Amino acid sequence: MVIQDLKVLICDDSMFARKKMNMTISALGINEVFEAADGEEAVAKYKENKPDVVFMDIIMPRITGIEALKQIIEFDPDAKVVMASSVGTQGHLKEALRAGAADFLQKPISDEDTRAILENAAKGVL
């Protein structure tokens, strides 16, 4: 798959963080980019759009990113969910990886980090 054909879902309660990442992803030529502002919306948008990659914040209102991750993995065990959070403590890392996260990015997230994740996803090695 080429990177431009990927479908990407960005889940973050910060509109600023979503817009910033959306700009980076769109600049790579990816057209199908969806956004969710909390964990519940993330699960719903995943089920609706079946994205190839999900960038998931952890600290969000209603349900957290970890809980949303668990629900997505339950729905689709092959889901590629990358935690993109400000709190990359050992505890959060372990919890996310146990719940099935494909990778973990510590905020602030550079454009290079985002691109590397998407390139790996396109190659099928995420």
Added chain:
Amino acid sequence: MFAQFFGGYLLHKKLVTSEDLTQAFEDKKHTRMRLGVLAINAGLMTADQVEHVNITQQSVDKRFGDLAVELGYVTEEQVDKLLSQQPTEYLLLGQTLVNNGVLSNAQFEQAINDYKTDNELTDSDLEGSKNESLNKLVTEFYHLEEASNARMLTDYVTMMFKNIIRFIDGDFTPLEAIVIREFDAETLIEQRITGTYDAVTCITAEKDVYFEFAKRFAGENFGDITGFENETVGEFLNVVNGLFAVNQSNEGGAELTMTPQQFIQDKKISFEKPAFCIPVVFSFGEVDFIVSTE
């Protein structure tokens, strides 16, 4: 970070005004270091000797370094060494204040020596950005050694300033902290840190200053989106707190997490425990950073 705290020190000692510093931070971008200030900082020449060379230069067409060597103040090797050094930010600030006529060479000499002595800083401390030196500076400046959670507060405030420089700008002056129990906020963002220990953290400013701070962090033009400033300042606080939590987790084994940020407008908020309010003056206005450990 030493430049900003050196500025704060000069302000506290009433050697400069806030306006002098704002102007100097702007002018500093185009400042070139002069040998005289470098020699004073290195302790190789006194301000009187620098003045003597400056005055002599008016009647003799020679470079400062050559004259200083001829007059026996420094050796050629010392001049070469001084000229080969990369100027540090705090020295550029000092040079700019001298250039702008705010400080004389003698005042700069006194101030830089007092600054180093008061903060127990060596030249190598000031040239680098070692965490230990930065922590020492922050502890001294804010008298944090007397606080109940001194270590945590010091780590937090140091992390905060590093990220202000990284994401906002270096053109600021930290003012002395005040201890508060409540705050009458015009615009404020709050995030709680919970876990091994609990803390409340806030960023607050008047609306237009808050907006400018947000614009600095965003870097791009999101200014036309409603609520942009709260989202952006909230994300800045989130990033600082997250990096702090990771740092505490990696270095001290503390397990911390954060709550979603809360936006507060035109409301008085209270803190259960005394809170440190750290005012920081930027060229566009004052932003207050509040941290209270519970």
